[in-house]
Amino acid sequence: xxxxxxxxxxxxxxxxxxxxxxxxxxxxxxxxxxxxxxxxxxxxxxxxxxxxxxxxxxxxxxxxxxxxxxxxxxxxxxxxxxxxxxxxxxxxxxxxxxxxxxxxxxxxxxxxxxxxxxxxxxxxxxxxxxxxxxxxxxxxxxxxxxxxxxxxxxxxxxxxxxxxxxxxxxxxxxxxxxxxxxxxxxxxxxxxxxxxxxxxxxxxxxxxxxxxxxxxxxxxxxxxxxxxxxxxxxxxxxxxxxxxxxxxxxxxxxxxxxxxxxxxxxxxxxxxxxxxxxxxxxxxxxxxxxxxxxxxxxxxxxxxxxxxxxxxxxxxxxxxxxxxxxxx
Amino acid sequence: xxxxxxxxxxxxxxxxxxxxxxxxxxxxxxxxxxxxxxxxxxxxxxxxxxxxxxxxxxxxxxxxxxxxxxxxxxxxxxxxxxxxxxxxxxxxxxxxxxxxxxxxxxxxxxxxxxxxxxxxxxxxxxxxxxxxxxxxxxxxxxxxxxxxxxxxxxxxxxxxxxxxxxxxxxxxxxxxxxxxxxxxxxxxxxxxxxxxxxxxxxxxxxxxxxxxxxxxxxxxxxxxxxxxxxxxxxxxxxxxxxxxxxxxxxxxxxxxxxxxxxxxxxxxxxxxxxxxxxxxxxxxxxxxxxxxxxxxxxxxxxxxxxxxxxxxxxxxxxxxxxxxxxxx
DNA sequence: TCGATTTATGAAAACGATTTCATGAATTCG
DNA sequence: CGAATTCATGAAATCGTTTTCATAAATCGA
Numbered sequence: 124x125x126x127x128x129x130x131x132x133x134x135x136x137x138x139x140x141x142x143x144x145x146x147x148x149x150x151x152x153x154x155x156x157x158x159x160x161x162x163x164x165x166x167x168x169x170x171x172x173x174x175x176x177x178x179x180x181x182x183x184x185x186x187x188x189x190x191x192x193x194x195x196x197x198x199x200x201x202x203x204x205x206x207x208x209x210x211x212x213x214x215x216x217x218x219x220x221x222x223x224x225x226x227x228x229x230x231x232x233x234x235x236x237x238x239x240x241x242x243x244x245x246x247x248x249x250x251x252x253x254x255x256x257x258x259x260x261x262x263x264x265x266x267x268x269x270x271x272x273x274x275x276x277x278x279x280x281x282x283x284x285x286x287x288x289x290x291x292x293x294x295x296x297x298x299x300x301x302x303x304x305x306x307x308x309x310x311x312x313x314x315x316x317x318x319x320x321x322x323x324x325x326x327x328x329x330x331x332x333x334x335x336x337x338x339x340x341x342x343x344x345x346x347x348x349x350x351x352x353x354x355x356x357x358x359x360x361x362x363x364x365x366x367x368x369x370x371x372x373x374x375x376x377x378x379x380x381x382x383x384x385x386x387x388x389x390x391x392x393x394x395x396x397x398x399x400x401x402x403x404x405x406x407x408x409x410x411x412x413x414x415x416x417x418x419x420x421x422x423x424x425x426x427x428x429x430x431x432x433x434x435x436x437x438x439x440x441x442x443x444x445x446x447x448x449x450x451x
Numbered sequence: 452x453x454x455x456x457x458x459x460x461x462x463x464x465x466x467x468x469x470x471x472x473x474x475x476x477x478x479x480x481x482x483x484x485x486x487x488x489x490x491x492x493x494x495x496x497x498x499x500x501x502x503x504x505x506x507x508x509x510x511x512x513x514x515x516x517x518x519x520x521x522x523x524x525x526x527x528x529x530x531x532x533x534x535x536x537x538x539x540x541x542x543x544x545x546x547x548x549x550x551x552x553x554x555x556x557x558x559x560x561x562x563x564x565x566x567x568x569x570x571x572x573x574x575x576x577x578x579x580x581x582x583x584x585x586x587x588x589x590x591x592x593x594x595x596x597x598x599x600x601x602x603x604x605x606x607x608x609x610x611x612x613x614x615x616x617x618x619x620x621x622x623x624x625x626x627x628x629x630x631x632x633x634x635x636x637x638x639x640x641x642x643x644x645x646x647x648x649x650x651x652x653x654x655x656x657x658x659x660x661x662x663x664x665x666x667x668x669x670x671x672x673x674x675x676x677x678x679x680x681x682x683x684x685x686x687x688x689x690x691x692x693x694x695x696x697x698x699x700x701x702x703x704x705x706x707x708x709x710x711x712x713x714x715x716x717x718x719x720x721x722x723x724x725x726x727x728x729x730x731x732x733x734x735x736x737x738x739x740x741x742x743x744x745x746x747x748x749x750x751x752x753x754x755x756x757x758x759x760x761x762x763x764x765x766x767x768x769x770x771x772x773x774x775x776x777x778x779x
Numbered sequence: 780t781c782g783a784t785t786t787a788t789g790a791a792a793a794c795g796a797t798t799t800c801a802t803g804a805a806t807t808c809g
Numbered sequence: 810c811g812a813a814t815t816c817a818t819g820a821a822a823t824c825g826t827t828t829t830c831a832t833a834a835a836t837c838g839a
Binding site for chain 2: 124169170171172173174176177180182184191192193195198199201202205206209214215216217218219221232233235236237238260344370373374377399400402403404
């Protein structure tokens with residue numbers, strides 16, 4: 124491999140001048156610039172990025188945390204982020220936390236060991252106090268998920284509004300017996316807020332909720348099947364179900380249809396996210412503006428890297444949109 | 452940030468010894484080892500990875516090329532690869548080629564500039580001759596896609612067999628008027644082979660194919676809708692359709708059902724991949740063993756990096772499996 | 780017991796760039 | 810026209826490790 128030294132020698136100039144040409148610094152005559160360019164081509168030279176990283180103390184790389192990339196919500200988010208990053212000259216390192224605290228903490232070393240310039244979190248497993256100390260090593264931007272303590276920019280949606288919007292829609296359609304599938308695990312703020320919004324919509328309409336209409340830990344299509352299994356056994360089943368994800372909604376819808384139930388006549392279902400699968404299954408759903416979230420988050424990150432210090436807390440709240448289809 | 456020098460000073464030892472402790476070299480007394488460990492903790496020291504990369508001439512990072520991460524086939528592949536890579540101490544850089552030759556070529560610089568130790572290609576846009584010269588910079592492993600010229604290890608499936616398997620199944624079910632949706636774009640070997648397998652199955656059964664039953668450029672659910680639009684207008688429509696992806700199959704199935712057709716009575720459909728959506732839509736499909744592909748490819752890559760020279764051409768061919776559901 | 784290994788440590792070179800500093804030539808300005 | 814800028818270039822320091830080489834002490838073997 125040719126080094127900058129080789130180029131300098133061939134061009135009959137110093138490393139400094141070659142470096143100047145590479146980095147488009149001023150104060151290099153056209154003549155020498157040509158000499159350098161020619162030498163670079165001749166030697167098939169490319170700057171070694173490890174050396175450059177070391178000297179510059181930056182990596183042009185950003186780590187993106189997702190629980191699992193196969194979740195279409197997150198893969199869409201990552202798709203857009205990678206595109207934006209590439210445009211701005213950054214690369215993405217993919218970190219799958221697998222919904223595990225320890226995994227998430229392990230990846231934090233990337234920032235500490237200067238392998239990346241910053242971290243974008245799309246989900247949060249640990250308490251914010253775990254992240255806090257790492258802010259001295261580089262910027263962190265949160266998106267989708269949010270945390271009250273996090274002193275960093277966050278791009279997210281008001282999930283209370285989102286679930287309120289969806290629930291209100293069910294109520295407006297005349298349903299009064301409403302089931303609820305809680306999506307997220309444990310203590311996620313998202314799932315808490317969604318529940319708040321759901322209950323608020325009920326309260327505003329003066330509707331009561333039965334405990335047995337409440338389902339926990341429903342993420343997947345499979346979980347949707349199981350929810351329906353439970354529903355079908357009830358003496359007094361809900362007329363409509365609010366779900367935290369299109370997968371669950373799709374699972375319920377499919378199981379219902381397989382059992383000979385009609386959607387929405389026998390049971391109405393509303394999803395969340397507006398994934399491709401929602402269109403396929405004709406699901407009414409609450410859409411999250413994934414592209415905007417991803418773009419905003421990436422812009423904030425690149426800005427933070429440029430100014431070379433962590434950005435302050437800042438909330439960017441984007442709106443939901445209700446997509447009406449035939450499942451409600 | 453503390454450096455190795457600081458640790459050395461605090462421990463009253465040389466950088467060398469500290470480095471030895473970090474890298475678990477032999478010939479360090481327990482006593483000094485403790486001193487070093489203590490100093491490292493006290494200073495909250497972590498080795499700077501840029502420096503280490505420069506000196507070691509390796510990055511512990513692998514680039515994975517996919518067309519788009521939102522394609523469930525590829526996101527599944529990447530999910531498994533990331534997990535395997537993390538286990539072995541490697542990180543993944545995600546490269547989305549967007550099905551574009553130029554994008555793909557751009558990412559090649561990662562290898563040349565020593566930003567990654569190797570490349571795993573899951574799809575190939577350019578001719579192999581474009582990749583060939585980069586082999587001097589590091590190993591390349593191909594999976595899913597394949598190329599006859601590529602002098603590198605490849606993990607793939609015999610797509611001729613795959614489509615033969617699916618088509619044969621349709622024939623065995625008694626269908627004789629078979630439509631075909633070509634998935635991949637342009638000159639992909641995969642799509643060529645799939646077609647060969649399809650035609651071979653017809654030939655072996657002595658069945659004729661009509662030109663109008665042949666559909667090009669069908670990748671998405673939307674494309675599936677359009678295929679059905681065309682089918683419904685035909686005087687002599689096919690009885691069954693072979694598709695190159697579950698998305699297309701799902702699109703056709705949905706459009707057919709929406710139009711009041713029965714699946715499989717009015718039209719049978721077979722998908723490809725066995726994505727979650729195939730189960731949801733009850734699609735018979737040809738399953739590709741994604742996890743095995745991903746794991747094999749990653750193992751080959753890590754091995755190639757370890758031995759520090761490109762591996763020879765080598766074909767690892769994995770088997771398909773037919774998943775029977777109610778769409779055929 | 781004496782030479783040959785093995786063990787333990789540190790000084791300095793190397794990895795390949797960028798950046799600071801110094802210096803001289805060319806240009807501008809009052 | 811002389812002083813102050815601006816332009817153009819290179820030598821050397823620097824980024825933070827790992828690795829080579831040298832050296833000395835401890836252990837081994839016959």
